[in-house]
Amino acid sequence: MRDLARLPKAHLHLHFTGSLSVGSLGDLARERGIRVPATLLDGDPLRVPATQRGWFRFQRLYDAARACVRSEADMRRIVDEAAAADAAEGSVRLELQVDPTSYAPFVGGITPAVEIVLDAAKAASAAHGLEVAVVVAASRIRHPMDARTLARLAARYAGEGPGEVVGFGLSNDERSGRTDTFARAFRIARDAGLAAVPHGGELLGPDHVSVLLDELQPDRLGHGVRSAEDPAVLADIVGRGIALEVCPASNVGLGVYPDLAAVPLRALVEAGAEVALGADDPLLFGSRLVDQYEAARSVHGFSDAELAGLARSSIRASRASVGSKATMLAGVDSWLAAPA
Numbered sequence: 570m571r572d573l574a575r576l577p578k579a580h581l582h583l584h585f586t587g588s589l590s591v592g593s594l595g596d597l598a599r600e601r602g603i604r605v606p607a608t609l610l611d612g613d614p615l616r617v618p619a620t621q622r623g624w625f626r627f628q629r630l631y632d633a634a635r636a637c638v639r640s641e642a643d644m645r646r647i648v649d650e651a652a653a654a655d656a657a658e659g660s661v662r663l664e665l666q667v668d669p670t671s672y673a674p675f676v677g678g679i680t681p682a683v684e685i686v687l688d689a690a691k692a693a694s695a696a697h698g699l700e701v702a703v704v705v706a707a708s709r710i711r712h713p714m715d716a717r718t719l720a721r722l723a724a725r726y727a728g729e730g731p732g733e734v735v736g737f738g739l740s741n742d743e744r745s746g747r748t749d750t751f752a753r754a755f756r757i758a759r760d761a762g763l764a765a766v767p768h769g770g771e772l773l774g775p776d777h778v779s780v781l782l783d784e785l786q787p788d789r790l791g792h793g794v795r796s797a798e799d800p801a802v803l804a805d806i807v808g809r810g811i812a813l814e815v816c817p818a819s820n821v822g823l824g825v826y827p828d829l830a831a832v833p834l835r836a837l838v839e840a841g842a843e844v845a846l847g848a849d850d851p852l853l854f855g856s857r858l859v860d861q862y863e864a865a866r867s868v869h870g871f872s873d874a875e876l877a878g879l880a881r882s883s884i885r886a887s888r889a890s891v892g893s894k895a896t897m898l899a900g901v902d903s904w905l906a907a908p909a
């Protein structure tokens with residue numbers, strides 16, 4: 570068996586504060602004198618019976634963690650540590666997702682908040698030897714006008730390389746808000762050349778995936794796993810060439826599936842979907858990028874050739890330049906060609 574930490578891969582679904590390690594969150598909380606729920610620092614905060622998992626518990630803990638991030642230095646630390654952790658796991662391309670809104674009050678507004686993240690992403694790319702680009706995400710629980718403001722801001726920094734904005738997302742509780750009211754924000758983002766990467770098909774099923782496809786015209790779906798429940802919807806995703814950012818540990822942590830074996834990873838791949846494995850929020854789900862590939866191997870029986878296929882999918886679904894993708898894909902071939 571080949572070392573999965575040496576398999577070149579792109580990480581397309583990782584949230585800003587959620588990327589923190591438990592130790593670093595503890596540091597930030599201590600420095601600020603902020604009390605955070607003990608479960609956040611004990612590790613495995615969502616390791617509770619399946620019936621007690623779920624979105625609201627997750628959101629409460631995420632908000633508590635986010636409240637510890639209160640300065641430019643904190644924000645730079647998060648990006649640098651996320652990049653270092655990713656690089657150590659064979660990630661050659663990280664597209665880090667951030668909603669700048671909650672950090673804006675501490676750094677003078679959403680524009681400086683985005684610029685700090687982009688500058689830190691550029692510096693971290695050079696320091697750790699991977700490409701770190703950024704996805705700006707709006708929140709479903711805010712007014713669609715806020716989403717349009719963020720889309721216009723994201724458009725100003727559009728690009729494909731390190732320290733540039735490559736996508737526009739829509740996060741938070743999938744059941745909140747009306748998807749069609751965010752269509753204009755996504756049009757602004759798409760017109761600027763950004764990838765449309767909303768969350769969906771995790772807390773809600775294939776019916777909502779169809780709405781997302783029609784209203785937001787995504788290039789990738791954050792999760793999208795529950796499209797496996799309707800072959801027609803899954804075929805539609807494959808036909809439109811929409812990639813799925815599948816985060817198995819997150820699905821289990823939120824109680825969408827009872828265990829890793831129930832995540833329909835193989836069904837999605839066999840249907841022809843382009844699947845990019847992601848960690849979502851290591852802080853809360855207790856596992857990072859390479860753990861998702863380990864799960865594909867140990868739980869779903871993926872061979873090394875199939876794991877290389879997942880890595881290729883992640884690279885193809887990224888917004889890296891044509892030249893970067895060619896180099897990254899050649900790295901995957903080398904990994905597979907080397908003796909096990």
Ligand SMILES: [Zn+2]
Pocket residue numbers: 582584740768791849
């Ligand atoms: Zn997510």
